[in-house]
Amino acid sequence: MRKAGDIIGQESRDTYSICVGPVHPALKEPVRLNLRVRGERIEHVDFELSQVHRGIEWMGTRRNPIQILYLSERICGICNICHTFAFCRAVESIAGIEVPPRARYIRTIVAELERIHSHILWAGVAAHELGFDSAMHYAFRAREKVLDVIENLTGNRIMKAIMMIGGVRRDMDKGQARLVMEAADFYSRCSRKLEKIFLGDPVIKSRTRDTGILTRHDCLALCSVGPTARASGVRKDVRQDEPYGAYPDVGVKAMTPDEITGETRGDVYDRIAVRLREIKQSADIIGRCVKDMPEGKIAHEDKANVLLGELRGVQGEGIGRHEAPRGEVFHYVKLVGEEAPYSWKVRAPTYNNLLSWIPMMLGAQIADIPVIAASIDPCMSCTNRAVVTGPGRRQVLGQDMLHDLSVKRTRELRRGLRP
Amino acid sequence: MLNMQIELVKQLFRRTFTNRFPSKRIPKSVSGFLRSVERGERKMNPPVPVPPGFRGRINYDKKKCIGCRLCVKVCPADAVVFLEKEKKIRYHLFRCTFCGQCVDVCPTKALQTTNEFLLADYEKD
Structure with missing residues (x-):
């Protein structure tokens, strides 16, 4: 059978095939959606990734771990702490480095500040997709404060560059602690206000209620992560399931919509509710972390050259997990006693969440595509992992194609071996 | 609403x-x-002040440099190039990612971050 998107235009007497993207005003990042529609209803969904592959993992295998820290920040602009955090945890688990308690608290604070800024940015984008631009500007204004605090703490607004293997690079003084506390209070209030604006609005409610439903069963089958999974009623959060950093002391509980609206439907409305409530949760975590901040060292080793020498001597494999604003980030690193890692693999949360587009979009209307697409907070450039370019058409090697190639090669070799 | x-x-x-x-x-x-x-003929709204510890353009003091190459080793963007003859470095501003790792690692404080951030230009020098 022909796949949707093979041809663009009329497919049969009453179905049409349309494609959205790769570059499209409704999508913030390049991805191509191939849809078959009957009238206004979507009947079949498929999407093509790998429009922005950058080969970051390959670059990583030619750099030493300290250089990779800054490279991993560039995987995703918004969640730059998440990738660095996961990478640091992976390398620390290989080398058996113990992170000092103060550094763990500072890491947690910065990671939660990042979650606040990412969720508010997302709320603004979601409002914009719905055509509610005044709420978008309101959200972006609210986001400025957290960016200023991050700039004060780390030295830059977005690219924080504060992580170091075995600790953090900058300490937090009393004045900064006060600023962070003020910001935490502000965002507790701001989250309530945003909830009023978004959830109390009848237009947003009618537009997003029962749109893009992801059932609990589908969510478990497709391994969705992060707020997308939690909005479907799956209590899944790395901070709760496998606490790290300062989270064991704080005690995080996964946020599900039944605590906010009283019921779990798994629609876009629930995803908005979960994300907005997580802003408050993050503000509470930051408040507790600043209050209970222990004294002491902020890094396992201050001198980068000594640390590099130490890492050159270790061998082994390690994984690092972190709950990013969009879900679980997973890094795999293999060190073989050389300067550069032998292997580095990144799994970004959007990779899991993208598949949930299919059950969400089936049966929806064309006008709902931007809202549903934005509701999982996709980040394409994190996700793109493999692309093959050649003289002919560009193609992506799937598992079956790779397998066929391998079988072909074996046959060729066997033919060559025959006398 | x-x-x-x-x-x-x-x-x-x-x-x-x-x-x-x-x-x-x-x-x-x-x-x-x-x-x-x-x-002094016209007035300009001044740029927003940056907080202390801002990572802006990196200042290189050639006299203090001892040519230890630590900054070359940690730079993620190859912005620091070692000059074999002079035993000094050359800092390429347009490649720099402003992470400040070279500033942390420098033993003689020859590299320092400054507050400058208006760096966009049409030419690469």
Whole structure:
């Protein structure tokens, strides 16, 4: 059978095939959606990734771990702490480095500040997709404060560059602690206000209620992560399931919509509710972390050259997990006693969440595509992992194609071996 | 909708939130505008001050450099190049990612971050 998107235009007497993207005003990042529609209803969904592959993992295998820290920040602009955090945890688990308690608290604070800024940015984008631009500007204004605090703490607004293997690079003084506390209070209030604006609005409610439903069963089958999974009623959060950093002391509980609206439907409305409530949760975590901040060292080793020498001597494999604003980030690193890692693999949360587009979009209307697409907070450039370019058409090697190639090669070799 | 409308009405009586542009209207020539500011003929809204510890353009003091190559080793963007003959480094601003790792690692403090951030230019020097 022909796949949707093979041809663009009329497919049969009453179905049409349309494609959205790769570059499209409704999508913030390049991805191509191939849809078959009957009238206004979507009947079949498929999407093509790998429009922005950058080969970051390959670059990583030619750099030493300290250089990779800054490279991993560039995987995703918004969640730059998440990738660095996961990478640091992976390398620390290989080398058996113990992170000092103060550094763990500072890491947690910065990671939660990042979650606040990412969720508010997302709320603004979601409002914009719905055509509610005044709420978008309101959200972006609210986001400025957290960016200023991050700039004060780390030295830059977005690219924080504060992580170091075995600790953090900058300490937090009393004045900064006060600023962070003020910001935490502000965002507790701001989250309530945003909830009023978004959830109390009848237009947003009618537009997003029962749109893009992801059932609990589908969510478990497709391994969705992060707020997308939690909005479907799956209590899944790395901070709760496998606490790290300062989270064991704080005690995080996964946020599900039944605590906010009283019921779990798994629609876009629930995803908005979960994300907005997580802003408050993050503000509470930051408040507790600043209050209970222990004294002491902020890094396992201050001198980068000594640390590099130490890492050159270790061998082994390690994984690092972190709950990013969009879900679980997973890094795999293999060190073989050389300067550069032998292997580095990144799994970004959007990779899991993208598949949930299919059950969400089936049966929806064309006008709902931007809202549903934005509701999982996709980040394409994190996700793109493999692309093959050649003289002919560009193609992506799937598992079956790779397998066929391998079988072909074996046959060729066997033919060559025959006398 | 009502909650947002209340916010919008409140906003009418608040100060503008966004940072002011350097000049009120787009000048005919930017460099001419800057020169007239220097002469004191026109006024410019100053750029927003940066907090202490900001990672801006990196300043290189050649005299202090001892050629230990630590900065070359940690630089993620190859912005620091070692000059074999002079035993000194060359810092390429246009490759720099402003992570400040070379500043941390420098044993003689030959590299320092500054507060400069208006670095966009048409030429690569």
